[in-house]
Amino acid sequence: MSIPPVTLRRVFWRCLFLQAAWNRRGMQNLGFAYAIDPALRRLYADPGKRNEALRRHLATFNCHPYTAAAIVGGAIHHEERVAAGEEPTGAPLAYKQVLQGPLAAVGDGFFWAGLRPFFGALAAVGTLVLGWPALVAALLVYNTLHLWLRWSLFRAGYRTGDAVVVRLAALALPAWAARLRDGGAVLCGVAAGVMALGAVGRLGIGAGALALLAATSGIVVLGLRARLLPTVYAALGLGTAAGVVAQVFRGGR
Amino acid sequence: MDYLVVAVVAGLAAVERKGFLQAMLSRPVALAPIVGLALGDLPGGLLLGPPLELLWLGAVNMGASLPPNEALGAAAIAAAAVLSGRALGTGVTPAVAALAILLAGTLAALGRATDRAIEEWNVRLATRAEVLLDRGSPRAAMRENLYGMVLPFAVSAALAPAVAAVAAWVIPAVLRSFPALNAPLGWGWTAVGGLAAAAGARAFRSARGIGLFAGAAVATFAVGWLAGGAR
Numbered sequence: 001m002s003i004p005p006v007t008l009r010r011v012f013w014r015c016l017f018l019q020a021a022w023n024r025r026g027m028q029n030l031g032f033a034y035a036i037d038p039a040l041r042r043l044y045a046d047p048g049k050r051n052e053a054l055r056r057h058l059a060t061f062n063c064h065p066y067t068a069a070a071i072v073g074g075a076i077h078h079e080e081r082v083a084a085g086e087e088p089t090g091a092p093l094a095y096k097q098v099l100q101g102p103l104a105a106v107g108d109g110f111f112w113a114g115l116r117p118f119f120g121a122l123a124a125v126g127t128l129v130l131g132w133p134a135l136v137a138a139l140l141v142y143n144t145l146h147l148w149l150r151w152s153l154f155r156a157g158y159r160t161g162d163a164v165v166v167r168l169a170a171l172a173l174p175a176w177a178a179r180l181r182d183g184g185a186v187l188c189g190v191a192a193g194v195m196a197l198g199a200v201g202r203l204g205i206g207a208g209a210l211a212l213l214a215a216t217s218g219i220v221v222l223g224l225r226a227r228l229l230p231t232v233y234a235a236l237g238l239g240t241a242a243g244v245v246a247q248v249f250r251g252g253r
Numbered sequence: 254m255d256y257l258v259v260a261v262v263a264g265l266a267a268v269e270r271k272g273f274l275q276a277m278l279s280r281p282v283a284l285a286p287i288v289g290l291a292l293g294d295l296p297g298g299l300l301l302g303p304p305l306e307l308l309w310l311g312a313v314n315m316g317a318s319l320p321p322n323e324a325l326g327a328a329a330i331a332a333a334a335v336l337s338g339r340a341l342g343t344g345v346t347p348a349v350a351a352l353a354i355l356l357a358g359t360l361a362a363l364g365r366a367t368d369r370a371i372e373e374w375n376v377r378l379a380t381r382a383e384v385l386l387d388r389g390s391p392r393a394a395m396r397e398n399l400y401g402m403v404l405p406f407a408v409s410a411a412l413a414p415a416v417a418a419v420a421a422w423v424i425p426a427v428l429r430s431f432p433a434l435n436a437p438l439g440w441g442w443t444a445v446g447g448l449a450a451a452a453g454a455r456a457f458r459s460a461r462g463i464g465l466f467a468g469a470a471v472a473t474f475a476v477g478w479l480a481g482g483a484r
Binding site for chain 2: 016017019020021022023024025026027029030031033034037047050051054055058062065066104108112113116117119120121123124125127128131132135139142143146147178181182184185186187188189190191192193194195196197199200202203207208210211212213214215216217218219222223228229231232233235236237238239240241242243244246247
């Protein structure tokens with residue numbers, strides 16, 4: 001028995017709640033069971049078998065919330081075969097256990113360390129230069145891309161099962177992540193330059209130099225693993241002190 | 254009424270950040286303008302969003318590790334700045350923004366602790382779901398997942414307006430008492446902006462990132478300067 005498209009869409013919608021009850025014991029276990037539940041209801045008319053299937057999906061699970069969609073789709077693929085008597089009941093669980101680590105690594109590396117911070121930096125620069133329309137545009141593009149990828153991974157997992165790994169590899173996400181990280185660093189540099197120019201306009205050339213000095217010092221100090229918030233307070237204090245000196249200097253002229 | 258609005262926006266951001274969707278709406282670059290818009294000062298939110306985003310670009314929830322709660326911090330900072338700017342009649346100025354980050358920034362670190370406590374609390378939901386399943390109530394068991402969003406909403410909805418209220422009382426008092434601080438604090442905000450850009454570049458952990466960052470900063474400044482963009 002195959003799952004109707006409307007049920008698949010319902011499962012995908014529920015995938016968006018995967019981390020709603022993230023917990024220290026089972027991590028995303030409850031979210032996974034919640035997501036796959038509509039499909040299990042279709043597959044197992046017998047309440048006992050449905051509850052048994054739900055219980056196996058309450059086992060510990062943790063993955064990246066976007067790439068986990070592929071595993072939810074693949075788990076349905078295997079549950080269809082379990083319901084048809086073609087696979088043992090442990091097959092969906094084995095599938096999840098094998099894929100959750102690698103897909104978490106791919107998701108963290110591409111989405112959390114590449115795509116999202118890239119769009120965060122892009123939105124920041126866009127807002128600095130063009131205002132809210134650039135912010136809205138950046139968010140629209142990011143979400144179109146990320147939701148399309150989530151849906152594509154879910155569908156590929158459902159259709160191909162274990163072969164979703166091949167489909168994922170074809171996307172070459174690690175290579176794209178490296179490019180996005182380089183691009184993101186460039187965008188942060190552009191942001192530093194734009195903010196320095198803004199400071200020159202507001203407070204004079206000295207403030208522009210201060211912005212660039214803070215950026216340079218920040219790169220060095222944060223590279224030495226200084227904690228972020230104390231460093232922010234230090235920058236705020238030193239910058240304010242520089243402002244007092246500038247005021248005194250101007251007053252004395 | 255303003256604090257109720259802040260509570261709702263901060264609560265929804267807490268849910269969007271982890272429990273549902275993760276569409277960047279709770280990132281500082283979006284959340285600060287949303288808070289500004291909700292309180293009637295979009296330009297104020299837009300002033301705060303970019304530096305806060307760059308500052309917390311590396312705040313990412315990977316595996317079981319917990320970063321500072323940048324959404325809680327951004328909501329409180331933005332609300333504090335907008336309400337202070339309104340009280341002063343100036344809107345969000347760099348001086349107001351600098352004091353807002355000084356007073357409300359630590360909430361992001363506190364948010365990490367509350368996030369950990371929520372994850373511990375959620376173990377009860379998972380256990381309860383198992384019990385309900387054993388009792389033959391699968392629908393009730395699965396609803397437990399949705400209840401996991403209640404506590405993050407409530408914690409952020411309580412903390413963000415509370416901290417914003419304190420900051421919105423302190424900031425106008427300080428700037429009215431010491432108006433000469435306005436210009437120096439503007440310099441302080443400038444330094445925070447430069448540091449934020451550096452923090453953003455560091456967050457990318459790119460092998461060539463530092464060189465690319467420095468080159469882009471100098472080139473942007475030089476081109477802007479030559480084009481007369483320094484205004």
